[in-house]
Amino acid sequence: MADTISVVESVSSLTTDATTHTNEAAQRRRYRLATELVSVDSYDEAGNGVRDPYRAASVPIYQTATFKQTSATQCGEYDYSRSGNPTRSHLESHMAKVMGASRAFAVTSGMTALDVIMRLVRAGNHVIAGDDLYGGTNRLLGFLREHAGIHTHHVDTTNVEAVAAQLEAGPVHMVLLETPTNPMIRIADVQRIATLVHERSPDAIVVVDNTMMSPFLQRTLNLGADIEYHSGTKYLSGHHDLMAGVIGVRSAALAERVGFVINAAGCGLGPFDCWLLLRGVKTLAVRMERQQRNAERVAQFLEQRGFRVHYPGLPSHPQYELHRRLADGPGAVLSFETGDTQLSERIVESARLWGISVSFGCVNSLISMPCRMSHASIPAEIRKARQLPEDVIRLCVGIEDGDDLLEDLDRALRVAGCSSTNTASEETPSAPHSPVTSTV
Template sequence: MRARSVLSIGNYASLMKYRLLRNESTFVTSKLTSAEKRMRQLRLPERIKPSNVGSPQSQSSADFILIRQNMTDHFTHFGTAAIHVGQEPEQWDMNQVVPPISLSTTYKQDRPGEPKAHDYSRAGNPTRDVLQKNIAALEDAEYCRVFASGLAASMAIANMLKVGDHVLCSDDVYGGTQRFFRRVSVPQHGVVASFVDLTNLEAFEAALQKNTRMVWFESPSNPLLKVVDVAAVVAAAKKFNSEIIVVVDNTFMSPYFQRPLSLGADVVLHSITKYINGHSDVVMGAAITNSKAIDEHLLFMQLAVGAIPSAFDCFLVNRGIKTMHLRMRAHMENATQVARFLESNPRVETVLYPELESHPQHKIHKKQAKGMSGMVSFYLKGGLEESREFLSNLKIFTLAESLGGYESLAELPAVMTHASVPLEDRIKLGITDSLIRLSVGIEDVDDLIQDLDQALKKAIPKLPKELM
């Protein structure tokens, strides 16, 4: 059964038609294949500039309730939008309530070189279209492009940098992102990369260079959960050079708790694998923006590089996203109780969770976000041996990398997710052998706390007398 074309923001067909009309006097299109036309039409500008330069505004709780009105006049709350935006039955031949999986790799054309919407599934797919529209709405954005993984999305964004351009990253950014910049972008693409603590605004401003073209950070960071004042960093970057593109990895928060575009960011990055999908069964990434120029670049990267997700994976995420608002509330409720338990436990040195008043950037977190996910990090009173013993004795928490699924996970960043970070840098950052990262799931919280308690007691059976 053939699906009708999906009418979405930044619709691929409209974009191609516009460019074809714009460029038809420049070259003879009738002699080109549709793929050649697309490659000719998607020539990128010399320098992509962000479109939303200005004074960023702080987010209030109300900012998270309303969904962009030009998306639809009916879906004004997050949960309703997550379920309905892009899912309209009328767009399909049989009015399917659940968007179908479009597995076709190719599409019939009425005339040579004139597809209805798509000509090849790498360039566009109806199942992917509806997912991109949905994610864009939830981030209160105009455009979204999904990729085969979070790092594939990162690569597509970073490809806006030219030889000699400087990218300034937060110092404790995800290990895979560090590895990409240090071992791919710098040696192979001629990009200059440096890393700085973005919670220190003075240090950030001092690290900006004449050739800085991109600022890249997570908030909260992985795994130390440091909170960056997004609006302040954006303002400082734009003051230094209005053409700097600010990229915020919002994976740890999800659009339910934080929307960096409304704080002035130019691009939001997600590992869809995590909270947006929420079921640990899909690897996917997304780049979201309000800039047409940036979106055209991302669309070009989907076509030219081909790191796009399958229709089936898009279907799975499109299903998982519908419960995101419910899952995120449960993650936060459980994680808050877990963090408070750990903070009161004599076997724990320090707990890192932005919702706790003890967190160094708690006030900034409360200013720019409406809550926090299930990510909790803490330092054991011990070393590598105690950490391994603790992780080995967990019964409900699974020792595994990744995060954001309904199940609870625990890991040791120093030898797992951040093992690719040089030892000297890990020690300097505080990613020590006693740092544990939890992804608190949505199980019954009493069971989770009991599991942590028994594992802590087995890892550190005896306490100093003054702590007993």
Template sequence: MKKLHQDTLLIHGGECIDAATGAVNFPIYQTSTYAQESLGKHKGYEYSRTGNPTRSALERLIAELESGVAGFGFASGMAASSCVFSLFSRGDKIIISSNVYGGTFRVLDKVFARFGIEYEIIDMRDENALESSLQRDKNHIKALFLETPANPLMTVTSIGSVAKIAKKHGVLLIVDNTFMTPYLQKPLELGADIVVHSATKYLGGHSDIVAGCVVVGDKELGERIAFLQNSIGAVLAPFDSFLLIRGIKTLGVRMQRHCENALKIAQYLEANPAIERVYYPLLESSGDKATQESQARGGGGMISFELKGGYDFKTFLQSCALIPLAESLGGVESLLCHPASMTHASIPKEIRESVGIKESLIRLSVGIENVDDLIADIQNALNKSKI
């Protein structure tokens, strides 16, 4: 059979029909252990921390979608990232992109730093700064960790350009692909070594699970991640694996609507006299449109923006009727977030401000509702927030 299109892979990828029964929805193997035929002889599974058929189906699916050689399911996005960071040892350093999720910063700054793993923050769009750091600290830097588009300012970095630099210096490139998903962007095909996801977000898509995924493009890396996944044990449960497989089936149609709605709302906000600035990759004003279009099939569903003076952002956040103020993103429903006090609160204020995350910044996860209803709700909240 010829290579399947992405929309078809979402539904039929990963061999998700149960071979034993023919069930078109892969069963939930809600078991912790498996009967063995005799000493050392089993049917492929021994203990569900090590492996579970439902999780295996999910792992095959996400690996195929990301064009990887192996996929791994975790209990959260942070469990996935933490497993990847566990590849490194005392004295190693990881360069992280300047706009990075607060939880990623926190686990490096407060957890892995205690074990002697260092980090450095660099805007990887500045290739000279990246090269300089790699030259200066070439014996210690082992990996680059990149978000693109970055959370929450939606800055876009060329994965291909950074991958070339990483390979030149013999370091790993890890890309957080949560915002784009493999439906829009495939980092491994662009030269990355490892992809991580908070699958809680777009992959699940319904705000009803907490999950994470890792995909690798190299067999040896896959063996190392498999060992760490089993040893650390923060694995995805069978029921959550089932829900994630189900969510992924509709990823294509959802991402199309997320992208459509987000672009319309970004254009509406940019033209609105109450708005100081809008951050969205496909706006000409972003300066990132060409790079985004070169490596992704859309702009995604995330927008950030700032209100002009004379408007109170706190009042705005409390005044939307349809769009709740809540952590997380990527569900079918739209959500508002205040990065400085929510997703990025764990990053010290001086670092937040140095990378452009202002106290007044608002982040909007655009859902798949009718876009006119969303715009009307935003406009009503803007009217109420005028001082």
């Protein structure tokens, strides 16, 4: 083909637009990121943003549905909390600064964030998405294909050539990435893919689910993405005591479209949850640093035991160097394979300190089998086709004492029947099991 994409040539550098955005985002920050996370501006002297006349050390909770006006013909800055609320404005302004976005939006969950984003495409449009996705994302994309006529093409987004081939196959209106992917912890080269998409399909929107890294470790808008979104329920909150989603948008024009959808659909985050999320974000750096340290120890321990471990902080990870170029750390989520589904079930059920639960990002350590829980909504034949092992165990590492986590995991392995390698002991029978299913 004469016009075949030369991936090496077309993605050798970021576009000028993305580079300009990176510089502008850096200029908005006064301090290093860990400091900016703690520094919530309560008053903008220039009058361009949030304003609290009392300069409260903690942002007030404006727990109100509506605001009284002083005029019958003109409304003030706020009139109805569906459209805007001062507590939400503080949170959104803070998240825009942290994410390097022109604007940020707080909504009711991570899936709400994706639902809002998907309303930017319409019937007959085509979306490229990964083949290793969170189960809820896969479920929504399937629903939109059936009921809204939005066509999703699942490809290996860790392979830039595969994305290029799909761009050549026909019109593309959105590219949806996870990196690292959930649960196999594969890495998509956001920088190269964003440049490629913007060159070959200039009107296409590049979207990244950055939940697993958080803005502390990875800022994909600076890598060329148009939209970055998070399940705020996870690392941003850190305590699993609220549901929230955050959307960061690179361009002001695209942000206007996102804001319109949120107001029209009425899915903006309520004042109290905004306050909780803003409080959680302040401790993101210290939590993530501790969780990441623990995760590195756990990954090394499991690899030494002979398991196949998926974690970008291990030099054995096939995309170790790529991830180091994109992010500031490997994060605190990892997965490993045992080679035996029943052995995996016994390991999960033998853990004491590790809670059996979906989700990740909280201060407590969690353990789960994705094919039984977070990804159970994906049919088994599709999981097999996408090479999602039924035996894979996902660990979401918390802030506990690392020695306690390792000791509990070691005990669970021994109780489950593991020898010094990743094989089951012959004398340990398979425990009876009722499969856990989840609608998450």
